[in-house]
Amino acid sequence: MNIDEFRIYFREQLAGMYEPEEVENLCFLTLEHILKMNRVEVSLSRKMDISTSALSQLNEVTSRLSLSEPIQYIIGTTEFYGMEFQVNPATLIPRPETEELVDWIITDKAESLVKSEKKEKLKVLDIGTGSGCIAISIAKNLSNAHVEAIDISQEALATAYQNAKMNQADVTFYNQNVLAVEELEHKYDVIVSNPPYVRMLEKKEMRDNVLSNEPDSALFVSDDDPLIFYRKIGELAFESLSVNGFLYFEINEYLGKEMIDLLKGIGFSDIELKRDMFGKDRMIKASR
Numbered sequence: 001m002n003i004d005e006f007r008i009y010f011r012e013q014l015a016g017m018y019e020p021e022e023v024e025n026l027c028f029l030t031l032e033h034i035l036k037m038n039r040v041e042v043s044l045s046r047k048m049d050i051s052t053s054a055l056s057q058l059n060e061v062t063s064r065l066s067l068s069e070p071i072q073y074i075i076g077t078t079e080f081y082g083m084e085f086q087v088n089p090a091t092l093i094p095r096p097e098t099e100e101l102v103d104w105i106i107t108d109k110a111e112s113l114v115k116s117e118k119k120e121k122l123k124v125l126d127i128g129t130g131s132g133c134i135a136i137s138i139a140k141n142l143s144n145a146h147v148e149a150i151d152i153s154q155e156a157l158a159t160a161y162q163n164a165k166m167n168q169a170d171v172t173f174y175n176q177n178v179l180a181v182e183e184l185e186h187k188y189d190v191i192v193s194n195p196p197y198v199r200m201l202e203k204k205e206m207r208d209n210v211l212s213n214e215p216d217s218a219l220f221v222s223d224d225d226p227l228i229f230y231r232k233i234g235e236l237a238f239e240s241l242s243v244n245g246f247l248y249f250e251i252n253e254y255l256g257k258e259m260i261d262l263l264k265g266i267g268f269s270d271i272e273l274k275r276d277m278f279g280k281d282r283m284i285k286a287s288r
């Protein structure tokens with residue numbers, strides 16, 4: 001079988017499961033990963049015969065995809081903010097919306113650092129770090145940042161640690177349950193979190209490949225108290241942020257107004273809600 005013939009077979013296997021453009025993208029990712037070629041090389045080698053061993057690996061990936069397993073878990077990596085991150089079923093797969101949150105922080109901080117010519121390190125804490133994508137992207141892009149990150153999951157932290165090493169980022173990781181913390185040990189200039197925020201009632205809006213593969217503990221909160229993480233992190237941050245420090249959250253698109261009320265109630269000011277590229281209320285920042 002050559003590459004063109006495999007592409008036809010792949011499309012037939014996944015037709016109806018994903019949009020045609022997504023099938024095309026998945027096919028390229030699969031071929032790139034197994035044949036160790038980049039996208040241009042794959043495109044230029046359409047008549048190249050595939051070896052028996054490569055074909056059996058390609059068939060395995062195709063069959064896992066047809067069972068709704070996310071491509072990122074199959075190939076074990078994903079791209080976030082221009083860097084490569086390892087992912088596995090203990091870590092959420094980083095989302096493009098979260099890249100927008102990271103970009104907001106980096107742009108804000110880079111601008112304010114230029115204005116203030118601040119010499120000391122900018123102290124940053126990422127709560128619920130998962131793969132470490134937020135913490136590592138900030139550490140790599142704000143050269144004067146000292147970044148710490150916490151997560152309740154040991155397995156996620158082990159992956160985050162590997163990701164920091166792989167990307168040569170200096171991040172200190174702690175295994176902590178934020179809901180059980182009474183106060184944060186240090187002062188921070190920036191606290192950021194993308195905590196679990198999907199209500200059980202929203203499960204039906206989610207795709208099968210998210211529901212059956214990504215960790216529930218990274219995604220879901222109860223319908224009765226969906227802002228449990230935001231309230232706790234907001235209260236901790238209010239006590240631990242430096243003067244002019246900022247709190248940034250990724251949020252549930254349906255709870256923007258509730259988030260503003262919550263942060264005002266804690267005492268935060270300069271609250272700014274921001275939409276993501278899909279026009280949904282997705283991020284919020286507030287100052288101490």
Ligand SMILES: C[S@@+](CC[C@H](N)C(=O)[O-])C[C@H]1O[C@@H](n2cnc3c(N)ncnc32)[C@H](O)[C@@H]1O
Pocket residue numbers: 091092093094095098127128129130131132133134150151152153156176177178179194195196197217218219
């Ligand atoms: C929505 S995921 C975000 C992961 C990553 N920051 C990202 O943006 O892709 C939420 C993360 O919070 C962690 N988490 C859940 N409950 C926690 C708790 N009580 N204390 C600390 N971390 C928690 C989960 O393990 C998961 O890694």
